[in-house]
Amino acid sequence: MSKPPENAPISFFLNGSPLSLSVAPGRRVVDLLREDLPLTGTKEGCGTGECGACTLLVDGLPMLSCLMLAAQLEGRNIETVESLEKDPVGEKLITSFEEKGAVQCGYCIPGMEMTALALLRKHPEADREDIRKGLSGNLCRCTGYVKILDAVEDTAKNLTAPKEMP
Numbered sequence: 001m002s003k004p005p006e007n008a009p010i011s012f013f014l015n016g017s018p019l020s021l022s023v024a025p026g027r028r029v030v031d032l033l034r035e036d037l038p039l040t041g042t043k044e045g046c047g048t049g050e051c052g053a054c055t056l057l058v059d060g061l062p063m064l065s066c067l068m069l070a071a072q073l074e075g076r077n078i079e080t081v082e083s084l085e086k087d088p089v090g091e092k093l094i095t096s097f098e099e100k101g102a103v104q105c106g107y108c109i110p111g112m113e114m115t116a117l118a119l120l121r122k123h124p125e126a127d128r129e130d131i132r133k134g135l136s137g138n139l140c141r142c143t144g145y146v147k148i149l150d151a152v153e154d155t156a157k158n159l160t161a162p163k164e165m166p
């Protein structure tokens, strides 16, 4: 009888802290986060790369954690929705989503916010059309998107508003 494949060691940065663990071959990132760590902010919707609910940032870029293997995290810098409140742009996103009432069931919101975070870090001046295109891979079955777009647009305006002189 053949031996089962062995776990492999991986090391990466998770929300700013170094982490080393051992993962089974074929373990998906979304399962590693939600079940092993457990960081349940990242959601699994479709599990097939269609909905964007599982989006996190890998080296600053939005990636679908349902399609990534844990072994692919080796040496990378991972940001999940749990880090949002400690990030200056993320903090503004949280406030805008609350103020604009952009959340209904909330299932899509972690993925929406992480995609918006990457977009606004790169393009703080993004307009509504840029935001609409940027979020086009993130599906929401509750809100009709208007309030979500309002929230991200509001964050962008806050980021680029001229500061008042003291």
Ligand code: FES
Pocket: 043, 044, 045, 046, 047, 048, 049, 050, 051, 052, 053, 054, 055, 064, 065, 066, 067
């Ligand atoms: S759960 Fe990953 S894209 Fe839907």
Ligand code: FES
Pocket: 102, 103, 104, 105, 106, 107, 108, 109, 139, 140, 141, 142, 143
């Ligand atoms: S708020 Fe329910 S899926 Fe978007």
